[in-house]
Amino acid sequence: MLDALQNSGANAGRGNHSLAVGTGRVLVRTRSMLAELFGVANSQDIAFTHNTTMGLNMAIKGTLQPGDHVISTMTEHNSVRRPLEYLRNTIGVEVDYLQVDQKGQVDLLELERTFRPNTRMVICNHSSNLLGSILPIGDIGDIAKTHGALFLVDAAQSAGALDIDVAKMNIDLLAFPGHKGLLGPQGTGGLYISPGLDLEPLMLGGTGSQSENSMQPNVRPDRYEAGTQNAVGIAGLLAGLKVIRTIGTEVIHHKEWLLTQRLMEGLAGIKGLRLLGPALGEARTGIVSFVIEGEDSAAIAHYLDRGCHIAVRAGMHCTPLAHKSADTLESGAVRASVGVSSTELEIERMLAAMKEKYGQAGSRQK
Template structure:
């Protein structure tokens, strides 16, 4: 039975976490009432309160990601915008870039655009079917003009986790900048931008950080100067024709999503209260339960790391003789279970596991997923498998 047209069991957290903690609703409502003015655009009390919402959220994100200066965090509307900001703002004509075969289109499409328009060259380093990368192949890919290494922290199809600390160290040894797509790890895997040698960290507010949609951000290391993606009003240095030189104003043109950012603050606070290590352990345990159950359904093939290995809360699979989209549709309509099917905006990863023709079903767990949720999904799949 569906509740208010929403699935009873929500297993699409890799796309957007749901439901949000009640503190997120409360914070957003309070911002609408008490901080409804434009931050940085006035000196009256409500404008000042709006500015405080942004500053407090930068501070709490700095605590989560171990960032020294909160002003090095730029708010964006999502990870896609942050990655476009990082890639297009850093790469110059004729540069060489290293990426991987499990990148999301938020990385691949900007890179392919720059290949067509700026003469940029890109090497996509292969991974195996479990999503693991050979660091020797990465080392061999560097050229004198390699300016950027960019990769996702975890594949949104396979759930594999890349060794970003080692990749960051390698990039710096070769004089390249290191950018990380943390769409599937921010909030559930510990991220330390200093220990991991991360220069540019793109993250969503609406997934593991438990905030609302339309929020996200980009950490820009203090020694990095990106070309601004947007030009316009900032409320500072207004008589200048160029964007302000100070951070974060240089990279934040236009009125920000203050209400959403207030909700993001509440979401991040929830993550800090839980701790990322506890959240990761909970999601890992649930994925192991799911993988074990799927392993007993003979016509199902599961992708990504094997049982017992490190992975995020994503389990993708196909069922022999069944269309992936049909499986997701039936789970939703007949059993009230929300999963995602298709190509998940990562065709390169699908080419790795040979599912470009079939797509895959993806179940992804979150902070409030239970053992019962997993067991109901498994029972539903056993039923579909028999028909």
């Protein structure tokens, strides 16, 4: 990123001087690595975005029409739910959110039963940002395809940590962040758009191509990338992707899973503490959320931060329906996030901190 700032700083596709060409090369290489990671045949089908939310909005608002029906789930983030509710209120899109069980799983038979003749799209997260649950997106993609519906996957919590293959999983649209599992900086992300899909662009404007044309060009990715791209951020994303390619998503996921297991095991020993999502030993991503009976989740997070320099998130996590399913709508929850750079030592420090304050039932230090 420093190199991009200090030695380039030019705008890709806006000139043919060598600095602009150099920036363009960074974008091309990043797009190619993303395509390789997600099983995308043509990297031009990936558009850069500023985050997952932008990709989700492009996919949802660029596709749905009045009268369309959408099937989604109770574990969706507000970045899915709010655009859907907006379209429900403004143009009459119909939405069903599938119930999930305590482990965050949907019933695939229920999914089958929810289709209607006007079901245009199925939208789900790959992994819940509250529960850490992993949805069977391969199976869901098959079902969506059988019913002729588009399949949009929110990979905010899984890109870089779980295998994703858009071709094998029948994914038509994949929204992902650069700044989480892909190890890039904030302000990066992307949307895969399947080749046959003519998505209405959310933003119109300069692309550096077909400047004489008053309409947005039809060529990809320009059609979906109006305005200057975050080339410095994308240079950082490229560096992150190289790390992921070297380690491999399977190794990353396994490491994260082992650390979550140790964390869950230790937390389970605290009286009154309830872990959310999949049980010990079951598949999950690096998220471990919990509540402690009679304790305020914000106060727990505050204690860990100020007292122990451990950053966890408390509250609603932008997913109120998932909290409703987990019965934590009133209390909120504390969420610890394990990533590829987390260590066993950090897990033990967190457990020691938790045990020190909340470990002894009946004698908790306030």
